[in-house]
Amino acid sequence: MPQAKIVVLTTGGTIASSLDPSGRYRSGALSGEALMQHVQLPTGAGPLVEVRSILQKPSNAITLEDLLEIRRHCLVLVADPCVTGVVVTHGTDTLEETACFLDFTLPAHFPVVITGAQRAPHESGTDAYRNLADAVQVAGNKQAGGLGVVVVFNQSIFAARDVRKVSSFQLDGFAAPASGYVGYVDGCRVGIRQGPWRRGSYLNPEGPLPRVDIVPAYLDADAGLVESVLDGGTSGLVIDALGRGHVPPSWVDPIARACGAGVAVVVVSSCLRGPVHPTYEFSGSLADLASVGAIPVSDLSARKARLALALLLATPSQEDLASRFRTLTA
Numbered sequence: 001m002p003q004a005k006i007v008v009l010t011t012g013g014t015i016a017s018s019l020d021p022s023g024r025y026r027s028g029a030l031s032g033e034a035l036m037q038h039v040q041l042p043t044g045a046g047p048l049v050e051v052r053s054i055l056q057k058p059s060n061a062i063t064l065e066d067l068l069e070i071r072r073h074c075l076v077l078v079a080d081p082c083v084t085g086v087v088v089t090h091g092t093d094t095l096e097e098t099a100c101f102l103d104f105t106l107p108a109h110f111p112v113v114i115t116g117a118q119r120a121p122h123e124s125g126t127d128a129y130r131n132l133a134d135a136v137q138v139a140g141n142k143q144a145g146g147l148g149v150v151v152v153f154n155q156s157i158f159a160a161r162d163v164r165k166v167s168s169f170q171l172d173g174f175a176a177p178a179s180g181y182v183g184y185v186d187g188c189r190v191g192i193r194q195g196p197w198r199r200g201s202y203l204n205p206e207g208p209l210p211r212v213d214i215v216p217a218y219l220d221a222d223a224g225l226v227e228s229v230l231d232g233g234t235s236g237l238v239i240d241a242l243g244r245g246h247v248p249p250s251w252v253d254p255i256a257r258a259c260g261a262g263v264a265v266v267v268v269s270s271c272l273r274g275p276v277h278p279t280y281e282f283s284g285s286l287a288d289l290a291s292v293g294a295i296p297v298s299d300l301s302a303r304k305a306r307l308a309l310a311l312l313l314a315t316p317s318q319e320d321l322a323s324r325f326r327t328l329t330a
Contacts, residue, residue, distance in 0.1 A: 003048050004047040004048070004084045005047050005048040005082055005083055005084070006047045006050070006083070006084060006086070006136055006140050007049075007050045007051075007052060007083055007085075007086050007087070008032060008036060008051045008087045008088075008089065008136065009032075009054050009070065009074070009086060009087070009088045009089070010032030010035065010051065010053045010054065010055075010056075010088075011028075011054060011055035011056075011057070011059075011062070011070065011088065011089060011090050012055050012057040012058060012090075013027055013028060013058060013059050013089065013090050013091025013092065013116050013117070014027060014091055014092060014117045014119070015035065015091070015120075015121070016028050016029065016030040016031070016035055016121075017122075018030055018120070018122060027057070027058035027059075027091060028056040028057045028058055028091070030121065031053045031056070032051040032052065032053040033051050035051075035089070035121065035132065036049065036132070038121065038129050039129050041133055046140060047084055047140050049136060052073070054069065054070065055069075055070075057091075058093070059090055059092065059093040059094040059095060059098075059116075062090075062091075062094050062097075062098065064208070064209045064310070065208070067098060067102075068205070068208075070088065070098065071102060071105050071106065074088075074102060074112060078107060078110045084139075085110070085112070085113065085138075085140050085144065086110070086112045086113070087112075087114075087115065087132070087135045087136055087139050088114045089115055089116060090114055090115070090116050091116055092116045092165055095116050095151065096160075096163050096164055096165055096174070096303070097304065097307060099114040099149050099151050099160035100160045100161055100300075100304040100308075101307045101311070102114070102149045103148045103149035103161055104203050104307065104328070105202055105204070105205065105311065106148075106149060106202055107202055108148045108202070109146055110145065111138070111139045111141070111144035111145055112139070113144070113150055114135075114149065114150070114151045114152070114160070115131045115134070115153060116153070117131055118167070118169060118171050118173045119171070125171075127154065131152060131153055131154070134155060134185040135152040137188070137190055138150065138157060138190055141190040143183075143190060144192075146195065147182060147195060147196060148160060148161075148196060151163045151174060152185065153172075153173065153174040154172045154173070154174070155185045155186065156172075157181055157183040157184060157185065157190075157192070158174060158175070159179065159196035161196065161299070161300065161304065162176035162178055162179045162196070163175070163176050164176065164177060164272070164301065177272040177273050178273045178299070180194075181193070182195065182196060203311045203312070203328075204315060205315050206314060206315065206316065207314060208314070209310040209311065209313075209314050210235035210236065210310055210313050211234050211235050211236075212234065212235060212237070212238060212264075212306045212307075213229045213232075213234045213237055213306075214237075214238045214302045214303065214306050215229055215237060215240065216240040216270065216302070217239060217240060217241045217242050217246070217247045217248065217251070217270070218242075220248060221251070222250070223248070223250040223251050223253070223254050226239075226251055226254040230254065230257070230263060234263065235263065235264070235310075235313055236263065236264040236266070236309045236310065236313055237255075237263060237266070238265075238266045238302050238305045238306045238309060239255070239265065239266065239289070239294070239302075240268060240270045240302035241268065241270060241276065242270065243269065243271065244275075244278075244279050244285075244286055245267045245269055245277065245296055246284050246285055247267075247284045247289065248284055249282075249283035251284060252284055252288055252292065255292060255294055256292035256293070259292055260292075264313060264321055265289075265294040265295065266295050266296075266297050266305050266309050267286060267289055267294050267295065267296050268297050268300055268301065268305045270302070275298030276296045276297070277296075277298075295321060295322045295325060297325050297329060299329050300329060308325070308328060312324050312325070312328070
């Protein structure tokens with residue numbers, strides 16, 4: 001009978017960086033095997049740990065095609081009865097996006113844990129090895145099944161949909177401002193304090209993901225920003241709106257034209273906490289945008305809503321897009 005194993009998929013990032021002759025860090029220089037040589041796991045009978053390096057790049061260079069490739073590897077491992085969990089190491093710049101993408105597209109019963117590092121392995125006080133060891137422990141813990149994809153960082157466990165990068169350099173670089181952490185890792189102990197809601201189904205995109213763009217709203221922002229994105233041939237648009245879902249009044253007409261032309265337009269809040277809501281009646285309010293066909297979406301950041309929209313557009317369904325978003329984010 002083959003022994004159970006956890007598979008670590010490495011993709012590069014700070015956690016796999018080494019010092020460049022320039023004195024700066026070369027992200028993704030270390031292979032997964034080289035990284036795991038320094039990770040100390042708890043002693044005792046546990047699953048084997050197998051390492052597979054699938055990408056070697058900084059996370060600012062991760063593409064939609066890369067996300068589909070990472071998902072493909074995960075699906076193969078989900079189907080392997082010997083594999084009890086998966087860890088994905090990743091650069092922190094876009095870690096939250098990859099985590100959320102996988103949460104949208106993988107079954108919830110199978111533990112998938114994403115981690116990275118704020119300090120490179122060669123730095124004093126690096127968090128690379130600690131975060132990776134903690135992630136392996138969580139992936140091998142029975143309580144992790146059913147949580148969906150989670151992010152393990154600085155001894156904390158976060159739901160993929162809620163986690164945000166909150167510091168560019170400190171070790172507590174990730175948090176979930178709206179919901180808090182799911183649990184923690186204390187030495188050899190994994191404590192799950194709450195479970196994120198996860199639906200039974202997941203998205204199964206067909207073919208390449210379509211282009212979806214993000215346009216941030218801000219004081220007196222020119223409507224030409226929206227128009228230029230639409231002229232570029234996008235399939236979908238996410239408005240990173242003010243407050244409860246508001247934009248400058250001049251944006252309403254180009255958004256209405258986009259909706260009329262069949263471009264999917266989604267409105268989210270740029271705030272760290274709180275949903276969009278049609279509370280107000282004025283030009284540029286969420287009620288105004290919804291009246292011309294824009295779709296309000298709560299509880300997703302703009303970057304995550306972009307991936308959700310791309311996935312929904314690439315996944316055939318008889319339901320209308322607004323209903324599918326409600327199912328996805330309920």
